[in-house]
Structure formats: structure tokens, C-alpha cells
Amino acid sequence: MKIRRILATSVAAAVTTPVLLLSVTPAFADDKPAAQTQEKPSVAELEKAAAAAQTAYDDAVAAEKAALAALKTLEGASPLAQADEAAKLAAAEAAAAKTTADQAVVDAQTAVDALPDTATDEEKAAAAATLAKAQAAAVTADGAKTAADAKAKEASDAYQDARVAAAQVIGQAQKATKAALADKNAADAALAKAKEEAAEEGGDDETCVPEPKLTTVVTGLPSTVVAGTKVTFNLRVANGTDKTMDEVFPFVYVHATDRSGLNGLDDLVHLQWSSASSSKWENVDNENYIDKISPLKAGAHSDIKMRLTVDAKAPAGNGVTFVAGDYWNEDGTCGGSPDLEGYEFMIAAAGSKPGKVGDAKPSTTKPNTSDLKPQSGASASPVNGSLAATGSSTATSQLALASGAALAIGAGAVFVVRRRKAGSHA
Incomplete structure (x- = not known):
């Protein structure tokens, strides 16, 4: 299970259909109806088979x-x-x-x-x-x-x-x-x-811990991106602790919908990255990770050039870029950003002239989470009516819901740091 991706996907679902937050997502549900539960065979059973x-x-x-x-x-x-x-x-x-x-x-x-x-x-x-x-x-x-x-x-x-x-x-x-x-x-x-x-x-990651001092900050991402164009921005990964992190894996995920919020555009938005010293662009891998930073010393940071491309055939809509970071040390200790940071942007139709626009900002809007009770590895209970009642079709309110959901779902429920590739930390 790719926890980071599942979290990003379930949060992004709030952009498409905010009412989905009433039940969060099956990936985190503890109380699914029995008829919908399919038991997977255990490892021991598969070993016998x-x-x-x-x-x-x-x-x-x-x-x-x-x-x-x-x-x-x-x-x-x-x-x-x-x-x-x-x-x-x-x-x-x-x-x-x-x-x-x-x-x-x-x-x-x-x-x-x-x-x-x-x-x-x-x-x-x-x-x-x-x-x-x-x-x-x-x-x-x-x-x-x-x-x-x-x-x-x-x-x-x-x-x-x-x-x-x-x-x-x-x-x-x-x-x-x-x-x-x-x-x-x-x-x-x-x-x-x-x-x-x-x-x-989490079979081999039981010692991984949330590390809020491992920060990921996006700068330079326009708040409006015109379909058919490419925009560059910067991702800074910083180690605010007093210890070196041997390997840090930046996580970047982009999600977009049309204006209705009902049709996903993920196949029309693409992310690439490049190191600060290189002009070569690399695709973000299919697990939404960038190549590791090795090492990232205490108090140090690393800047990564990012490029977002929106296909010309993309309709006007809304988007959000999520970022986070995970680390793994040679001594077996590990951890990562407790939550995903979401940066919202608008998608303007091809040929639009939005003029000068500001940078996308991380959402700070938090929903009423009085009924959300994060549990380790499980979903929260449904939120109260404040989320579903918004009814707004604007990008700001929908993306605020998504960022709020990231805080609510991610606070203590789904933080897991996993090894990016088997054997990479040997």
C-alpha cells in the first residue's frame, strides 16, 4: 500500500466531490459494511499455498x-x-x-x-x-x-x-x-x-516517526496556469533537526479537475524535476517520488527545480500540488513530514491571458474536525455538516476543503514512512 499516494488521492477527491469527506475514503475505513469487506489471505496462508x-x-x-x-x-x-x-x-x-x-x-x-x-x-x-x-x-x-x-x-x-x-x-x-x-x-x-x-x-517501518522539522516548501508556482504551457517553480526540502538525514525522498503529487469538479484531469497535468545544478528534466516516478537527497545535513536544505506542464486540451479547472518528504537513516531510523502540504492553482483554458498572477499559497483553512477522530491505520468518523454544506464551486473553497482534509485525515491516521525501493538502504 503506497500510503502517501493514497492520502493524496483521498484528499484530492475532496476537490472533485466535497461530500466524499463525509465518509473519507475506503482506504482508511474501519467500519465498512461486512458485505463490502473482502478478506485477503495472510502471508502465512500464502506461504502454505x-x-x-x-x-x-x-x-x-x-x-x-x-x-x-x-x-x-x-x-x-x-x-x-x-x-x-x-x-x-x-x-x-x-x-x-x-x-x-x-x-x-x-x-x-x-x-x-x-x-x-x-x-x-x-x-x-x-x-x-x-x-x-x-x-x-x-x-x-x-x-x-x-x-x-x-x-x-x-x-x-x-x-x-x-x-x-x-x-x-x-x-x-x-x-x-x-x-x-x-x-x-x-x-x-x-x-x-x-x-x-x-x-x-509498515512491516519493517514500525520505528518510523513523524518529523515536522523535515519541511517541504513550494515557491514560484503560479496561482493560475494556462493550458498548453509549462511553468517552473522551486521545491525546497529542509532539515530543521540537529541530526543528518542519510537519505531524503521528496514526494510530489499533482491533482486537477475541470470547473465542475466532477471530471479528473490528472492525465493532462505532468510534473518533472531537475537538480539545481542540472538542466536535464526528469519525470517524477510512478510512485510520485523524486530521486533521493543523500545526505541532508542538520540545518541544511536542498532546492529542486520543478516543472508543471498542462496539456493544451485541458479545460479550465482547478489543481493542487501536494508535497512532503520522507527520510531513512543507515541505522534504521526513519520518519517524514506528518502531513501533505497542498498548493492550489487555477487552470485557465488554452489561449487565456490571465495577466500577472501571484504565487500559489499553501492552504491554511481547517475544517471543523470536532467529529474526526484519527486512529492509527484507520479512517476518521464522518465530519459534521460544515464541510458538506459549503456548496461552493470556486477553486478556493474546494481546494481549501482538500487541504483541510489533508490535515484531518493525515494528522495521526496515515503517517507511514516506507522504503522507496527494496534494498536501497542496505
């Missing part, structure tokens, strides 16, 4: 290996393979015997046909007997070959059927392995994400 998925995958791999080994054995010295080979050999021998017998018949017939007219009855009888014997042997050989061929086919069919069955088992085992691997990867990813979220929600 990941272990079970690993076991299933290991079993599937073992089954696939066993299936491959079974096919290899079948194709080697298995009884079916041996029977197939023996039947093939017997069929070949029977075919050879039939060929020999058929040739004997041909030879005997040739001998009969070659007898001279002077041949005696005894010679004719002997030749005829030899032919008859050869013909009988040929019939026997033919029958033997037919039987051998049948046995060879039977043995071959049995062997091939077994090979096909073994191949099918392998195919099924491979599919099972693939599915088990997908399940394992999904379980591992879910566990990793849960651990990451647990860490971001």
Missing part, C-alpha cells in the same frame, strides 16, 4: 520423468519388445522357407518336363513323386508363413499399442507439469506481492 504448489509441481515433474523412463524401458528389453522382435524373426524365417519350397516345386516340375521320351516308367514315377513331395512342402511352408505373419502382426500391434499408451501418459504428464508450474509461479508471485505489501504497510 506456495509450499503446496511447489510439492504439486515436484510430484508432476517426478511423474513426467517416470513416464519417460517407462517408455525407454518399453523400447529396450521389455517382454513386448522381445516378443515383437522374435515374431519378426520367425516371420522372416517362414518367408525364407516358403521361398525355398516354392523353388523346389519349380525345380521338380522342370525335371518332370525335361524327361526324354525314352524315360522309363520308373524314372517318370520318381520324378512325379519328387514333384508331389515338393508341392506338399510348399503348401506346408505357405501355411507356416501365414501363421508367422499373423503372429508377427499381433506382436507388433501389442508393442505399438503399448508405445502409444506410454506416449499418451507422457503427454498428460507434461501437461500436468506445465499446469503445476503455472500454479507454482502464481502462488510464488502472490506470496511475493503480499510480502512486499506487508513491508510497504
Whole structure:
């Protein structure tokens, strides 16, 4: 959970629809209806699921290996393979015997046909007997070959059927392995994400503390920005404590709506930053952080050049830029600005000529928070009617509501300093 971003988003929602403050935001709600509550599996439960998925995958791999080994054995010295080979050999021998017998018949017939007219009855009888014997042997050989061929086919069919069955088992085992691997990867990813979220929600930041002397101040941001233009301003991050902060992470987030307050324009407003000594502009990252200041000594400050771009197609509307700072020390101590500072500005339609305008100022308007009771990690109860009853459509009143909400929501409820990137403080 990215606490800074959730806070900024829920505060910015007040600009769009102030009545939302009556219930703050689900991200901070303790008292959601049971029907709307979806319990996430715990890290321990996900660890069990990941272990079970690993076991299933290991079993599937073992089954696939066993299936491959079974096919290899079948194709080697298995009884079916041996029977197939023996039947093939017997069929070949029977075919050879039939060929020999058929040739004997041909030879005997040739001998009969070659007898001279002077041949005696005894010679004719002997030749005829030899032919008859050869013909009988040929019939026997033919029958033997037919039987051998049948046995060879039977043995071959049995062997091939077994090979096909073994191949099918392998195919099924491979599919099972693939599915088990997908399940394992999904379980591992879910566990990793849960651990990451647990860490971001404060799993390793229990010692982080609010530090009001780590200040973030914006100067030079115009109170009116014309669509289709870029404006530069300065962000000063100052360490007002008497100790060095090893790493400081400036947080910057911009939110905008059209004049109705009902349509968000966040995709039409863009923030970039540059160090005071560089002319290169960098985009604020997708977590709304600027590269760390390392270190920021006691009593020192660092100036960061900022650039706000409003797309030409943006309609007239309202905007607010939130800033804050988080720090992390090598000894494990950490902290940050207790609240977000909001700087309001108007968005004028492209081509407008607003003339000379002043700088955007941080809002100091505080709503009636008598009914707000911030709780650690939870939402406040609904505020009383003073917020919802404003009904104003001006940027000043709506943005004042947002800044007031930042004070009310952020005062003690959602301060969490998290490590910006895993391993960055090793």
C-alpha cells in the first residue's frame, strides 16, 4: 500500500466531490459494511499455498520423468519388445522357407518336363513323386508363413499399442507439469506481492516517526496556469533537526479537475524535476517520488527545480500540488513530514491571458474536525455538516476543503514512512 499516494488521492477527491469527506475514503475505513469487506489471505496462508504448489509441481515433474523412463524401458528389453522382435524373426524365417519350397516345386516340375521320351516308367514315377513331395512342402511352408505373419502382426500391434499408451501418459504428464508450474509461479508471485505489501504497510517501518522539522516548501508556482504551457517553480526540502538525514525522498503529487469538479484531469497535468545544478528534466516516478537527497545535513536544505506542464486540451479547472518528504537513516531510523502540504492553482483554458498572477499559497483553512477522530491505520468518523454544506464551486473553497482534509485525515491516521525501493538502504 503506497500510503502517501493514497492520502493524496483521498484528499484530492475532496476537490472533485466535497461530500466524499463525509465518509473519507475506503482506504482508511474501519467500519465498512461486512458485505463490502473482502478478506485477503495472510502471508502465512500464502506461504502454505506456495509450499503446496511447489510439492504439486515436484510430484508432476517426478511423474513426467517416470513416464519417460517407462517408455525407454518399453523400447529396450521389455517382454513386448522381445516378443515383437522374435515374431519378426520367425516371420522372416517362414518367408525364407516358403521361398525355398516354392523353388523346389519349380525345380521338380522342370525335371518332370525335361524327361526324354525314352524315360522309363520308373524314372517318370520318381520324378512325379519328387514333384508331389515338393508341392506338399510348399503348401506346408505357405501355411507356416501365414501363421508367422499373423503372429508377427499381433506382436507388433501389442508393442505399438503399448508405445502409444506410454506416449499418451507422457503427454498428460507434461501437461500436468506445465499446469503445476503455472500454479507454482502464481502462488510464488502472490506470496511475493503480499510480502512486499506487508513491508510497504509498515512491516519493517514500525520505528518510523513523524518529523515536522523535515519541511517541504513550494515557491514560484503560479496561482493560475494556462493550458498548453509549462511553468517552473522551486521545491525546497529542509532539515530543521540537529541530526543528518542519510537519505531524503521528496514526494510530489499533482491533482486537477475541470470547473465542475466532477471530471479528473490528472492525465493532462505532468510534473518533472531537475537538480539545481542540472538542466536535464526528469519525470517524477510512478510512485510520485523524486530521486533521493543523500545526505541532508542538520540545518541544511536542498532546492529542486520543478516543472508543471498542462496539456493544451485541458479545460479550465482547478489543481493542487501536494508535497512532503520522507527520510531513512543507515541505522534504521526513519520518519517524514506528518502531513501533505497542498498548493492550489487555477487552470485557465488554452489561449487565456490571465495577466500577472501571484504565487500559489499553501492552504491554511481547517475544517471543523470536532467529529474526526484519527486512529492509527484507520479512517476518521464522518465530519459534521460544515464541510458538506459549503456548496461552493470556486477553486478556493474546494481546494481549501482538500487541504483541510489533508490535515484531518493525515494528522495521526496515515503517517507511514516506507522504503522507496527494496534494498536501497542496505
